[in-house]
Amino acid sequence: MSALTRVVGSGLHRRWLQTVVITLATAAAVTSGVLGLGLLVASNAPFEHAFAAQHGAHLTVQADPAKVSADQLSATADVPGVEEATGPFRTAQVMVFPGLPPGATAVPEGAHGPVLTVVARTAAGSGIDRLSLTEGRWATEPDEVVMAAGGDFRVPVGDELVMGEGADAREVTVVGLVRSVSATADAWMTAEGLAALDASSRGYEMLYRLDDASSAARIADAREALGAALPEGAVASARSWLTVKHAANDRTSLFVPILLMFGGLSLLLSVLIVGTVVAGAVGSTVRRIGILKALGFTPAEVVRAYVAQALVPAAAGALVGVAAGNLVAVPLLADTEDLYGTVALTIAPWVDVVALVGVLAVVTLTASAAAGRAGRLSSVDALAVGRTPTARRGQRAARVAARLPLPRPVTLGLARPFSAPARTAAMVLAVAFGAAAVTLATGLATSLNRVQVAADHSAADVFVNGVEGGPLGARVVPKRGTEPAIRPKAPDPDRVAAVLESQPGTAHWLGYRETDISVPGLTGESSLVEYTANPGWVGYELVSGRWFSRPGEAVVPTELLRSTDREIGDTLTLTRDGESLALTIVGEVFDPGDNDGLVLTQARSGTTLTDWMVGVTGGTDPTTYADALQQHLDALDLTAHVDGPDGADELVVVIDALAGLLTLMLVTVAGLGILNAVVLDVRDRVHDIGIHKALGMTPRQTLTSVLSSVMSIGLVGGLVGVPAGVVLHGILLPAMARGAGVELPRVVLTVYGPVLLTAFVLGGLLLAVGGALLPAGWAARTRTATALRTE
Amino acid sequence: MATPLIELDAVTRRYDGGPPALDEVSLTVDHGEAVAVLGPSGSGKSTLLNLVAGLDRPTSGTVTVDGTRIDTLGEAASARYRRASVGLVFQFFNLLDDLTVFDNVVLPAQLAGASRAETTRRANDLLGALGIDRHARAYPGRLSGGERQRVAVARALMNRPALLLADEPTGALDTASGADVRRLLTDLYADGQTIVLVTHDRTLAAECATRTVEVVDGRIASDVALATPRAARR
Numbered sequence A: 001m002s003a004l005t006r007v008v009g010s011g012l013h014r015r016w017l018q019t020v021v022i023t024l025a026t027a028a029a030v031t032s033g034v035l036g037l038g039l040l041v042a043s044n045a046p047f048e049h050a051f052a053a054q055h056g057a058h059l060t061v062q063a064d065p066a067k068v069s070a071d072q073l074s075a076t077a078d079v080p081g082v083e084e085a086t087g088p089f090r091t092a093q094v095m096v097f098p099g100l101p102p103g104a105t106a107v108p109e110g111a112h113g114p115v116l117t118v119v120a121r122t123a124a125g126s127g128i129d130r131l132s133l134t135e136g137r138w139a140t141e142p143d144e145v146v147m148a149a150g151g152d153f154r155v156p157v158g159d160e161l162v163m164g165e166g167a168d169a170r171e172v173t174v175v176g177l178v179r180s181v182s183a184t185a186d187a188w189m190t191a192e193g194l195a196a197l198d199a200s201s202r203g204y205e206m207l208y209r210l211d212d213a214s215s216a217a218r219i220a221d222a223r224e225a226l227g228a229a230l231p232e233g234a235v236a237s238a239r240s241w242l243t244v245k246h247a248a249n250d251r252t253s254l255f256v257p258i259l260l261m262f263g264g265l266s267l268l269l270s271v272l273i274v275g276t277v278v279a280g281a282v283g284s285t286v287r288r289i290g291i292l293k294a295l296g297f298t299p300a301e302v303v304r305a306y307v308a309q310a311l312v313p314a315a316a317g318a319l320v321g322v323a324a325g326n327l328v329a330v331p332l333l334a335d336t337e338d339l340y341g342t343v344a345l346t347i348a349p350w351v352d353v354v355a356l357v358g359v360l361a362v363v364t365l366t367a368s369a370a371a372g373r374a375g376r377l378s379s380v381d382a383l384a385v386g387r388t389p390t391a392r393r394g395q396r397a398a399r400v401a402a403r404l405p406l407p408r409p410v411t412l413g414l415a416r417p418f419s420a421p422a423r424t425a426a427m428v429l430a431v432a433f434g435a436a437a438v439t440l441a442t443g444l445a446t447s448l449n450r451v452q453v454a455a456d457h458s459a460a461d462v463f464v465n466g467v468e469g470g471p472l473g474a475r476v477v478p479k480r481g482t483e484p485a486i487r488p489k490a491p492d493p494d495r496v497a498a499v500l501e502s503q504p505g506t507a508h509w510l511g512y513r514e515t516d517i518s519v520p521g522l523t524g525e526s527s528l529v530e531y532t533a534n535p536g537w538v539g540y541e542l543v544s545g546r547w548f549s550r551p552g553e554a555v556v557p558t559e560l561l562r563s564t565d566r567e568i569g570d571t572l573t574l575t576r577d578g579e580s581l582a583l584t585i586v587g588e589v590f591d592p593g594d595n596d597g598l599v600l601t602q603a604r605s606g607t608t609l610t611d612w613m614v615g616v617t618g619g620t621d622p623t624t625y626a627d628a629l630q631q632h633l634d635a636l637d638l639t640a641h642v643d644g645p646d647g648a649d650e651l652v653v654v655i656d657a658l659a660g661l662l663t664l665m666l667v668t669v670a671g672l673g674i675l676n677a678v679v680l681d682v683r684d685r686v687h688d689i690g691i692h693k694a695l696g697m698t699p700r701q702t703l704t705s706v707l708s709s710v711m712s713i714g715l716v717g718g719l720v721g722v723p724a725g726v727v728l729h730g731i732l733l734p735a736m737a738r739g740a741g742v743e744l745p746r747v748v749l750t751v752y753g754p755v756l757l758t759a760f761v762l763g764g765l766l767l768a769v770g771g772a773l774l775p776a777g778w779a780a781r782t783r784t785a786t787a788l789r790t791e
Numbered sequence B: 001m002a003t004p005l006i007e008l009d010a011v012t013r014r015y016d017g018g019p020p021a022l023d024e025v026s027l028t029v030d031h032g033e034a035v036a037v038l039g040p041s042g043s044g045k046s047t048l049l050n051l052v053a054g055l056d057r058p059t060s061g062t063v064t065v066d067g068t069r070i071d072t073l074g075e076a077a078s079a080r081y082r083r084a085s086v087g088l089v090f091q092f093f094n095l096l097d098d099l100t101v102f103d104n105v106v107l108p109a110q111l112a113g114a115s116r117a118e119t120t121r122r123a124n125d126l127l128g129a130l131g132i133d134r135h136a137r138a139y140p141g142r143l144s145g146g147e148r149q150r151v152a153v154a155r156a157l158m159n160r161p162a163l164l165l166a167d168e169p170t171g172a173l174d175t176a177s178g179a180d181v182r183r184l185l186t187d188l189y190a191d192g193q194t195i196v197l198v199t200h201d202r203t204l205a206a207e208c209a210t211r212t213v214e215v216v217d218g219r220i221a222s223d224v225a226l227a228t229p230r231a232a233r234r
């Protein structure tokens, strides 16, 4: 066997580039496999895992301290059905504002911020809900607070907050971020800190784990038992863990289609590349196999030796891939943790094993198949392979190409793909995969960006209203779900309109008024926004129907249509201040994630407007514009506020990063596939290249010729891959939307323009040329005498 | 006297550390000469020819062709030199199997960027002159050895090179085809073509050459001038 190993080994040595390609291709395959599969697994049950890790609360009960004592609450641990209880903790509901603007001494009057649930707790605890500190430290002083990580109200550690309203408002410092999978609070403070707050209401929080929390009914039973054990009306609210789980998994479901699609693409491409590389490597040694057999080795011995030869670099690559996959997964998973609201996600070890074994199995299979074919050839046939002219198939193409009015090196290259159809097909597929991945990832990023813009509908640059102060006014006031920020001021709308119209730099503007309404079928607060004009430019996108064009017409979000069981064309009757209003629904607007009711309509003339939004023309600085505008607004007792920059949604950032990474991997593997195929081709033709050079082909002409040979491949690959990417995008986005339970507006789905698509197709060309560059340079540098000597 | 076409001065070629394949060889060939290089296998004949063709570079010494130093040319420049001044004929023809006879013949002109009409006319002339015009559309694989070597000669002459270099042009041919190629080379010499041919074949040397140079162990062992090729005398 040692002689055999030596012969095979020397083959390996001489084909170092193939060895490198096998190593890199398997590495990339395993990396994307580990990443895709690992994230898929991690996203499969992240909530359950994290919930178990934190010993989460099945039931979170808020109790009224006026009706029940702490001791009475502690005693509920013995209620039948309760397995374990923790608490009570003191809680408070407090309105919170971001830090004061420079120079301001108090929160502007009339401003509204979110109301958070603050719990008196200064340690992770060892009972139910073992909190994980993700950043900073626990609060130790009364003016320190720890915020929930990944919540809606995000404040970085070190920032100051204002908690409470009016004269009793306190400035506190955020010292840490904590994750509670059971979502038992928005913020945590010391007991003294909590006591010092100006709270809108106070209470106790009790956490329970139940004997059986598998269904909503079982949990309801437990809740009833608890209610019965306590004084009448003591339980203010009780939240089941199933509610929290449902909300968490809603976000997770967005990832699954992406991971499935990119994971599938990576896997297919990896199999294709690793397969063709190995088959090519073994195929190009058929003559050597013939020699080995002529020397008396059995076909089985030969096959085993070659499989081993392919497996050595593949195994090395696979190990590198496992390491890289786990390494790359760390930051991605860290972001994902935040998204899933979970803790400490890692790649499951079995994923590493599956990716490793899977790829090695593919390598073994293809190598055995290719070597097996060679092993079955008779020695004579195998020896003849190197000598017989192989290029019969391409003759017709060569003849046609020779007549093209192009430089000869180009036409020689153009004919090349036709003489090795199988290799050409594999290259076309590789380019197609790469092009499809880039198309899909770009489309995905664009769509998500548009979803974000549409969901934020925050394209307005400047807000005008009666609230004084800096950015705070802008940030607090326009958010819905709060009462109008100013009540008494009623500036003359015509004068405001005149000011905005005449101000240089105004691109769009509209005035509006937001009022509280109640909508039959909807619980909770709803609001009616009356606009002077269609607010499409602010970022709102319609899912169906049209914008309102006159008073009496309304546009509402999908959720409202669903929960009130209405359709476009139906009449919606609302109540405002005891007076009922009938509006015809003419459009459905995209406004996901907001559970409050929202009705957009055209303002009647004479409506008392309170707010205005302005979009400035391109090139106009909003701050300068607002300053200039303020000169005219002083007389009207109004203030112009510049909207603060919107941070990108973390979900979008993570998805973009993930898709980008997987695309990069796909493109790299595709490039390696091209590289390998061209290497094989150049090696096959090294003698012909020598002849060309002997006849006077310069190195540059050689380079041109080899690069031309892949151009048509790149182009066809792009033409196949780009439409495939568009189709995949058309499947992926609706799947994601279904997962998230939203209807997408058309702009989110139609993201590809002709310029972009052309660019992607040309990208396929670039990928092919890029992959061929190295072997082409090689061919150009080959010494003619050496080339002519090789058989 | 006019400057020689080929001038080798103290040329040594050593392949990685071994004994020199060519050892301090000096040789001049004038315009219009037909030189046959003889010698045993492994004596360095092909090495010598490759150096003159600019396919290889000497370890030391200079190679000058038509007043140009060949040994110092870069890859691109030596390709252009071959294209313009050298026609190459090999033992195993070295035709491109995926191109027709015609496309093989015109390739050197196409690489040089010659005009299509001019190229076509020249190729048809050559194919006619060499008696292979009826095979113009055929592929080399279908031709006999002698016919293939004629195609190779036509291709070598395509760009009207000053110098025709042939390495064992009859080495792979049977007796009849060999005689055929011998006649072809003799005719070319008669038309004034400078020829350097490497051969084992003393008959070929005697029939086609005005001069025989014998190489043994990388050195010139003898350099004998003949009046005119015997075949031409007939």
Ligand SMILES: Nc1ncnc2c1ncn2[C@@H]1O[C@H](COP(=O)(O)OP(=O)(O)OP(=O)(O)O)[C@@H](O)[C@H]1O
Pocket (backbone or CB within 6 Å): B015, B016, B021, B039, B040, B041, B042, B043, B044, B045, B046, B047, B048
């Ligand atoms: N590329 C090379 N690398 C190493 N050694 C070489 C190379 N080319 C030729 N040689 C060696 O140089 C010597 C001369 O070789 P060359 O091919 O010039 O001989 P030749 O006279 O043409 O022989 P033949 O009549 O068999 O063709 C030989 O010993 C050969 O092994």
Ligand SMILES: [Mg+2]
Pocket (backbone or CB within 6 Å): B045, B046, B047, B167
């Ligand atoms: Mg030789």
